[in-house]
Amino acid sequence: MATTSSSEPNLQELASARAARSAQNAWSGILFGVGIVAFVDEAVFHQLLHWHHFYDLSTPDIGLVSDGIFHAISWFATIAGLFLFADLRRRGALWAKRWWGGVLVGAGAFQLYDGTVQHKLLGIHQIRYVPDLLTYDLVWNITAVVMLVAGAILLTITRRSAISSS
Template sequence: MSVDAPRAREAAGGRSVLSGVLLGLGVAAFVDETVFHQLLHWHHFYDKSTPAAGLVSDGLFHAVSWFATIAALFLLADLRRRAAFRAPLWWGGLLLGAGGFQLYDGTVQHKLLRLHQIRYHVAVAPYDWTWNIVAAVLIVAGAVLLVRASRRDR
C-alpha cells in the first residue's frame, strides 16, 4: 500500500460525507418547499412582506436547494466512477444534512430571525417541538452512522 493510499481513502470518505450532507440539505429543503410552501400553503420562505415577495423567496430557496442536490449528485457520480464511494459515510452525511437543515430552519429561521413560522393562526408549540425533535433524531442517527463507519475504518 502506498503512503498516499490512506490519504486518498480519507479524502474519498470526506467527499462521501459531503455528498450525503449536500443531498440531505437538498432533499429536506425540497420536502419543506413542496409540502409546507406549495401544497399546504402554510408559509413562504420570507413572510415579512407581500405574497409576491414570499413567492420570489420560495423560488430562490428552491433554486439553492436544487443546486445543493445537483452538486451532491455530481460528487456521488465522481465517487462511484473512482470506486471510492463509501455508503455508510454517505448515509450518515445525508441524515446529518437533512437534520441540520431542519434544525437550522426551526431555530434560526423560525425563532431567531422570524423569517416565517411553520404555521400561522394556530398554537405553534406542537409544530415547533415536532419539527425540532425530528431534526435532532436525524442528526443523532447521522452522527451514529458516521462514528460507526469511522470506527470500522480504523
Template sequence: MSKKVNQSEAGGNASSRYGARNLWSGILFGLGLVAFFDEAVFHQLLHWHHFYDRATTEIGLISDGLFHAFSWFATIAGLFLFADLRRRNALSRGTWWGGVLVGGGGFQLYDGVIQHKLMRIHQIRYVDNVIVYDLIWNVLALVMIAIGLVLLRRSKRQATTERKVQF
C-alpha cells in the same frame, strides 16, 4: 481524462481516502433534499408559509423560488460528488448516508431555530398552538442528526478496522 482509483492506489481503501468528499456529498444531498421537501410540501402544496412571510405574497413567492433553486443546486452538487465517488470506486455508503442525515437534520434544525424563532422570517404554520409544530419539527431534526452521527461514527470505525487488517 481521469483514471479510476483502485484499492492499492488509495492505500488499500479508496473510501477512506475520500472520506471528506463522501461526507460533503451526503451533507449537500441531505440538505437539498430536506429543503426541497420543505419547499414543495409546506410552501407549495399545503400553503402553510413562504420562505419570507414578512412582506407581500408576491415577495413570498419570489423568496420561495430562490429557496427552491438553492435546494435544487445543493441536491445536484451532492449527486455530482456521489457520481464521482462511484466512478472512482470510493463511495462509502455509511459515511454518505450519515452525511445525508446530518445535512438534512442540520438544515431542518437551522430552519426551525434560526429562521422560525430568532429571525422570525416565517413560522412553520400560523396557528394558535405553534409550539406543537415547532417541537415536532426540531425533535425530528435532532433525531436525524443523532442517527447520522451514529452512522458516521460506525463508518469511521469500520474504515479504521479495514486499514488495520490490511497492514
C-alpha cells in the same frame, strides 16, 4: 486500482478507496441531505399546503419570489451532492453507510437551523400560522434532532472504520 483475477476490487482495495474518499462521501451526503430536505420543505409546506413562504415578513409576491430563490438554492445543493456521488461511484469509492450518515446530518442540520434560527430567532416564517405552534415546533425540531443524531452516529462509526483501515 489493482484488481483481483475476477477483475473485481478486493476488500482491502475497496476499504482503501473508501478511506481515501471518506470526506467526499460525507460531504456528498450532507449536500444531498440539505438539498433534499429543503426541497421537501418547499414543495410540501410552501407549495402544496400553503402553510408559509420562505420569507413571510413582506407581501405575498415577495414570499413567492423568496420561495423560488430558496427552491433554486436547494436544487444546487442537491445536484452538487449528486455530482460528488457520481464521482465516488466512478472511482469505486462510494461508502453507502458514510454517505447516508451525511444525508441524515445534512437533512437534520438544515431542519434544525430552519426550526430554530429562521422560525424562532429571526421569525421570517413559522411552520404554520395557527394559535398554538408548540406541537408543530416540537415535531419539526425533534425530527431534526433525531436525523442529526442518527447521521452523526453513522459518520462517527464510519470515521473510526476509515482510521483503522488506513
